[in-house]
Amino acid sequence: MSLMRVQNLGKAFRSYRSEWQRFARWFGLSVKPSEEHWVLRNVNFSIEAGEAIGIVGQNGAGKSTLLKLITGTLQPSVGRVEIRGRIAAILELGMGFNPELTGRQNVVHAAGLMGFSSDQIQQALPDIEAFAEIGEYFDQPVRTYSSGMQMRVAFSVATAYRPEILIVDEALSVGDTYFQHKSFDRIREFQRQGTTLLIVSHDRGAIQTLCDRALLLEKGMVIKDGNPEEVMDFYNALIAEKENSKVEVKKHDSGKAQTVSGTGEAKVTKIALYNANGEPVDFIAVGEQVELRIKVEIYQPIESLVLGYGIKDRLGQVIYGTNTWHTDQVIIQPEVGKEYYFIIAFSANFGVGSYSVVVALHDRETHLSTNYEWRDLALLFNVFNLDKTQFLGCSWLESKITVDVL
């Protein structure tokens, strides 16, 4: 039995020709709404204990409606949400805090709103106070707090009791770095104890590091449910999707899904990695001088061409990326039918592991206005340590350690 099951969930906002018709409906009269606006439809998924699931989607895709249905503030129009256990949401931290009350009074109020009895609240208060670490400010009115302090208190109450499901909004990136780390530690600790995380974010990094599954919502439907990297690649392609543009997902040789999208005025025809001797390679040594060579063909007249590339680690995090807009090498009105050859030389100062290259062809700074082609996993290569000191991490930062006896 899963922790949460969402079955055939749908939500429609109904409007009536007159509000009197709405009132009449409450008294059992059957009245047809004049307009039905479905913001969510046919949503099905289930969640097991301890999973971490990212929910991504463009603005208006139905993310917040889905969360409200899950937390129970909105009632579904069709289908249902079955949940075993308590849900806590870190959505609007500090909701309902009153500036005239002290931190302690606000904590008691907020915990009461979450449904805890006064005994439970009194028991948890010392922990909440200790976790917030705001010292004697805890007994001062909240109006004297900095916004960071308010967040600390709000986060401490919201996570004072381990819930079965924790909804985390991207707004979590608030407060100082120290507290951010502390709050992430607490979230991870909850997860270890079996709490399921539902993370809503636009931040690729957060989704890919925290989640082991992602759901992509588009126009009120779940259009993709799977591995975060694959879903994020698809999402990325989707936000650039324009008319007569297509998104294609292929299975790469490595077993990973490769997403190619774009309008196709220009395409990458060849991409390969070469070593210092000019030989194509896919295994390189840490610190080796290499060249990424990319051939681009122009199929239709376009105003300008920018080539962007990024190198991603095995989790899909971009560890370095730039484009020819930033390097002032925009090609203005490239000739149709011609091929352009880009050679990107760099030292492979990466840690040991496997990496992928993403390339994009667009007209300006980003691929969001026009997207000729976006190619995830255009190239895969591996880095191994041949002649360097043993080290950890994703980058090679050569260091010299001196030791003195004093």
Next chain:
Amino acid sequence: MSGLLSGIWLYRHFILSSIRNEFTIRFARSKLGGLWMILNPLAQVVIYALILSNVLAAKLPGIENKYAYAIYLMSGMLAWNLFSEIIGRCLGLFVEQGNLMKKMNFPRICLPVIVLGSCLTNNLLLFVSMAGIFLLLGHSFSASLLLLAPLTLLVVALGLGIGMLFGVLNVFVRDLGQVVPILLQVWFWFTPIVYPPTIIPEQYRPWLNLNPMATLTQAYQQILVYRTLPELGSVFPVAAGGLFMLLLSFFLFRRASAEMVDVL
């Protein structure tokens, strides 16, 4: 219905602390703090008593005490204040708390209960200051005073019934938020609070029986001014009406709960 009650019971601590917080917030940063809770109604009563008896020298037929008219007025106000405060606060309640209702999942019924708690507290304080002043002015009470408790419940039933009804409808038709306060003012002048019912021409007087608040304020006045028992025969229909309004508004509240959040 049992769902509503168990929601209130589960959140009883929250409701109590919310009522307490409301007063804390109101008097925060004032030097006298909680003392204002009693000073405010006290000032109101003193002003009425002094101005009406000494400056305007208003008299109430049938009673000799110089302060009789002030006492009469305050008795009616005790009932009316509770009634109109409950309606006024319930009217905008769901609209004001919309954000909270959209973000947090808690029994929504707590909201009107908190309003009720704070209105009752205000009313109790008004009663205490009023009774104190009355005694100082040489007025005394009889055992019929005990009947004020069930009468207060009737005012609450009627006020909460009407207030919740309009509070729910106001979410969908916002004009109600503007119309209802005007209607309340009209209603106030159609209720014998400022004037004794005897000044209404004989042939129109039976119409007063259609106004449940007239029955209730008259009962308050019977107890507080004339120290007699109110006519129970006229109070029962009001009790039935109040209960009906209360049930109707709860029914509506349950029906509308889901849709309210959609619209807010």
